[in-house]
Amino acid sequence: MPELRKDPVIGRWVIIATERARRPDLSSEPHEAAKEKLCPFCEGNESDTPSEIYAIRPKNTPKNTPGWDVRVVPSIAPFLRIEGELDRRGKGVYDLMNGVGAHEIIIETNQHIGNMADLSEEQIAKVFSCYADRITDLEKDKRFKYALLFKNYSWVAGAGIIKHSRSQLIATPVNPKRVKEELVGAKNYYDFHERCVFCDIIRQELDTKSRVVLDIDGYVAITPFASRFPFEVWILPKKHSCDFTALDPASRLSLASIMKKTLLKLKKGLNDPGYNYVLHTAPFRRQKVGYWKSIDYDYHWHIEIIPRLTRVAGFEWGTGFYICPVTPEDAAKFLREVDA
Amino acid sequence: MSELRRDPIGGRWVIVDTDHPSTPGEYDYEQQIYKNDICPFCYGNEIMTPPEIEAIRDNGTYPNTPGWQVRVVANKFPALQIEGEIDRRGIGMYDISGGVGAHEVIIETPFHNKDIPELSDQEVEDFLKVYCRRSLDLAKDKRFKYIMLFKNFGTPAGASLEHPHTQLIALPMVPKNVAEEIKGAHSYFEYRERCLFCDIIRQERQEKERIVLENNDFISFCPFVSRFPFELWIMPKKHSGHFCQSSADEIKSLAWILKETISRLKNIFPNLSYNYIIHTSPINSDGGLEGYHWHIEFMPKLTRVAGFEWGSGFYVVATPPELAAERLRNK
Numbered sequence: 080m081p082e083l084r085k086d087p088v089i090g091r092w093v094i095i096a097t098e099r100a101r102r103p104d105l106s107s108e109p110h111e112a113a114k115e116k117l118c119p120f121c122e123g124n125e126s127d128t129p130s131e132i133y134a135i136r137p138k139n140t141p142k143n144t145p146g147w148d149v150r151v152v153p154s155i156a157p158f159l160r161i162e163g164e165l166d167r168r169g170k171g172v173y174d175l176m177n178g179v180g181a182h183e184i185i186i187e188t189n190q191h192i193g194n195m196a197d198l199s200e201e202q203i204a205k206v207f208s209c210y211a212d213r214i215t216d217l218e219k220d221k222r223f224k225y226a227l228l229f230k231n232y233s234w235v236a237g238a239g240i241i242k243h244s245r246s247q248l249i250a251t252p253v254n255p256k257r258v259k260e261e262l263v264g265a266k267n268y269y270d271f272h273e274r275c276v277f278c279d280i281i282r283q284e285l286d287t288k289s290r291v292v293l294d295i296d297g298y299v300a301i302t303p304f305a306s307r308f309p310f311e312v313w314i315l316p317k318k319h320s321c322d323f324t325a326l327d328p329a330s331r332l333s334l335a336s337i338m339k340k341t342l343l344k345l346k347k348g349l350n351d352p353g354y355n356y357v358l359h360t361a362p363f364r365r366q367k368v369g370y371w372k373s374i375d376y377d378y379h380w381h382i383e384i385i386p387r388l389t390r391v392a393g394f395e396w397g398t399g400f401y402i403c404p405v406t407p408e409d410a411a412k413f414l415r416e417v418d419a
Numbered sequence: 420m421s422e423l424r425r426d427p428i429g430g431r432w433v434i435v436d437t438d439h440p441s442t443p444g445e446y447d448y449e450q451q452i453y454k455n456d457i458c459p460f461c462y463g464n465e466i467m468t469p470p471e472i473e474a475i476r477d478n479g480t481y482p483n484t485p486g487w488q489v490r491v492v493a494n495k496f497p498a499l500q501i502e503g504e505i506d507r508r509g510i511g512m513y514d515i516s517g518g519v520g521a522h523e524v525i526i527e528t529p530f531h532n533k534d535i536p537e538l539s540d541q542e543v544e545d546f547l548k549v550y551c552r553r554s555l556d557l558a559k560d561k562r563f564k565y566i567m568l569f570k571n572f573g574t575p576a577g578a579s580l581e582h583p584h585t586q587l588i589a590l591p592m593v594p595k596n597v598a599e600e601i602k603g604a605h606s607y608f609e610y611r612e613r614c615l616f617c618d619i620i621r622q623e624r625q626e627k628e629r630i631v632l633e634n635n636d637f638i639s640f641c642p643f644v645s646r647f648p649f650e651l652w653i654m655p656k657k658h659s660g661h662f663c664q665s666s667a668d669e670i671k672s673l674a675w676i677l678k679e680t681i682s683r684l685k686n687i688f689p690n691l692s693y694n695y696i697i698h699t700s701p702i703n704s705d706g707g708l709e710g711y712h713w714h715i716e717f718m719p720k721l722t723r724v725a726g727f728e729w730g731s732g733f734y735v736v737a738t739p740p741e742l743a744a745e746r747l748r749n750k
Contacts, residue, residue, distance in 0.1 A: 084515050084516075085513070085515070158434050158735045159421065159434060171618075171622040171626075172615065172618045172619055173424065173427055173622075173644070175422050175423060175424045175425065176422070176423045177421075177423065178421030178422055178423050178436075178438075227727060227731050229727055229730050231725040235723065237723045237725020238725070249731075251731070252423070253423070253432050255432070255730070255731030256431045256432070256731070256732035256733070257730060257731050257732030258730075258731060260732075279512050280512065283513075286511075304513045357730030357731075358730075359730070383730070390575065390576070390577040398567060398569075398594040398596050398696065399595035399597075399599075400594035
C-alpha cells in the first residue's frame with residue numbers, strides 16, 4: 080500500500096509510492112549536453128570572469144590574479160541586477176517591480192574539480208565561511224530581504240556546460256514564497272507547541288533511526304519523512320540555530336565533514352548523479368523588529384540536497400504534489416551502507 | 420532592467436527578463452524522438468495493460484481487443500490504490516494517510532506517433548469527453564476530494580511511455596498548489612465580489628498583447644506571471660468552477676483551441692515535449708469556496724529547473740510572455 084505523507088513544516092503531502100520503484104526509468108540521466116569550453120573558473124583564467132567581489136587569498140596577492148582558495152564573482156548572466164530602485168507598482172490586477180538584486184557565483188576551488196564531494200573537508204569549510212561572509216555582506220543592502228544560496232551540480236541539475244564546482248548566491252528584494260511558507264509553518268508549530276519543529280524532527284529521527292544516514296559531530300543527515308524525491312537528504316545542526324551565518328569556525332569544519340561524506344555516498348552509491356542543494360536559513364531581520372519576534376526559537380537552518388534521478392513532470396510543479404518512488408527508509412538504509 | 424512580477428492568485432514572484440529576452444532559437448531543449456519500442460498502448464497489445472475501464476470503440480468489438488478510438492485503463496504502476504481506507508494517523512510528530520486513490524491512464528489515440536496536432540478535431544473532442552466522463556464517475560466516490568487530469572508528453576517531460584496518453588489521479592486531499600490557488604481566488608472574491616480569473620480574462624482581452632488565440636468559449640494566452648518560457652493558459656470565458664460540467668459545445672471549442680495552441684508551439688519548437696494540467700475545483704467538499712474558475716495550464720519543456728527554483732519557489736523566465744504570445748500569434 081502506498082502512503083501519503085505530510086511534510087510537518089509546510090504541510091505538503093507527498094505520495095510515497097513503493098510500487099513505482101519497479102518502473103524502468105529510475106536511473107541517473109546522462110551528464111553531458113555539449114562539449115566543455117575553456118574554463119573561466121580555473122586558476123590563471125581570472126581575467127575571463129567579471130572582477131572579483133570577494134576572495135579567500137593570501138594577503139600579498141592582488142585581486143583577479145592566481146593564488147586564491149575561494150573566489151566570488153558576479154554572474155555574467157544575472158537574473159537580477161544590483162543597480163536601481165524597486166519601484167513597486169500595479170498594472171490592473173497585476174503587481175510588479177524592477178528586477179533589483181544580486182547574483183554572485185562562488186567558485187569553490189581553483190582546481191578544475193566538478194563535484195564538491197571531491198574537495199577536501201578543509202576546502203569545503205572555507206567555502207562555507209565564504210557563504211557566511213557573503214550573506215552577511217549582502218544583508219547590509221537594505222533593499223534585500225533574503226539571500227538564497229544554492230548549487231546546481233551537472234547539466235541535468237541546471238548547471239551550464241562548465242564542470243567546475245561552484246555555488247550561486249541570489250539576494251532578492253522579497254522573501255521567496257517557498258522560504259516564507261517554511262518560516263510560517265515553523266512559526267505556527269512553535270506557537271502551538273513552544274518547541275522548534277526541526278528540533279522535534281531531529282529528536283524523532285534520532286530515536287527511530289530508520290531515516291538517519293549520518294550522525295556525526297553535532298550534525299545529522301536524514302532522508303526526510305515526506306521526501307519529495309528519491310534519495311533526498313537534509314543536513315541539520317543538532318544545536319538549535321536559525322541563522323547559518325552565526326556558525327563558528329570549528330562547527331563549519333564538522334559541517335564540511337558531514338557534507339563531504341553525504342555527497343560522496345550519493346556519488347558512489349548512485350553513479351555520480353546530478354544534484355541541487357539549497358541552504359535554508361533565516362531571512363534578513365534588520366527591519367520590522369517585531370515581525371520575526373520568535374524566529375530565533377522557531378526556525379532552524381539546514382541544507383536540503385536533491386539528487387536528480389527522476390525527471391520531474393510538469394504536474395508535480397503545477398500541483399505541488401510529489402510522487403516519490405523510493406521510500407525514505409530504503410533510501411537511508413542504502414546510503415548508510417555505501418562506504419564514504 | 421528585468422521585471423519582478425507577482426502572481427495575483429498565489430502571490431508567487433517571478434523574474435521576467437525584459438532586458439535581454441531569449442528568442443525561441445536560443446532554447447537548447449531536449450527533443451522528443453519516438454523510439455517505437457513495443458508499446459502496451461498500441462492496437463493488438465491490449466493484453467499488456469490492466470483491463471479497460473472504459474473505451475470509445477467500434478460497434479461489435481470486445482473490451483481489451485483492437486477497434487477502439489480512446490481507451491481508459493488503470494495505471495500499471497499506480498501511485499495510489501483504489502482499495503482500502505484512508506486511515507489518517509500520526510506517527511510521533513508526523514502525519515500519514517493510506518495511499519487511497521485512483522490512478523488511470525487515458526490513451527488518447529490508437530496511433531503511437533500521433534500527438535494532439537496530428538489528430539482530427541473530432542478525435543481530440545472524443546478524448547476530452549472521456550476526461551469529463553471519468554471525472555464524473557470518480558467524483559461519485561466520496562473518499563476522493565480532488566481529481567487531477569494531466570498529460571506528460573515526451574520523455575523529457577517525464578512521460579515513461581511515448582504513446583500519447585493522459586493520466587488521471589483521484590486524491591483523498593486537495594494538492595497544495597491547487598489549495599493555495601483556490602484560497603487566493605477566494606480571498607480576492609471576498610474582497611471585490613468578483614472572480615479573479617474573470618478579471619484576468621477581461622484585462623487580457625483589453626490589452627491583447629498576451630493573447631494567442633480566442634474563440635467563442637475560450638482564450639489561450641501567455642500569463643503575465645509565466646513560470647516557464649512559452650507557458651500558456653487556456654481559460655473558459657464563461658465563469659465556471661468545474662471542468663467536467665462543460666457542455667458539449669464547449670468541449671468542441673476546447674478541442675479546437677487546445678489543438679491549435681499545441682500546433683503553433685510545435686511549429687516553433689519541433690518535437691517539443693510538454694506537460695499540461697487541468698486546474699479545476701475540488702469535489703465532495705462541504706461548502707466549497709466561491710470564485711474559482713477552471714483552466715488548463717500548459718508548460719512546454721524548454722528549460723531545466725534548477726536549485727534556485729527549488730529553494731525559493733521563484734521562477735526566472737527568459738522570454739517575456741508578451742513576446743512569446745506575439746511569436747505564437749504570428750505562427
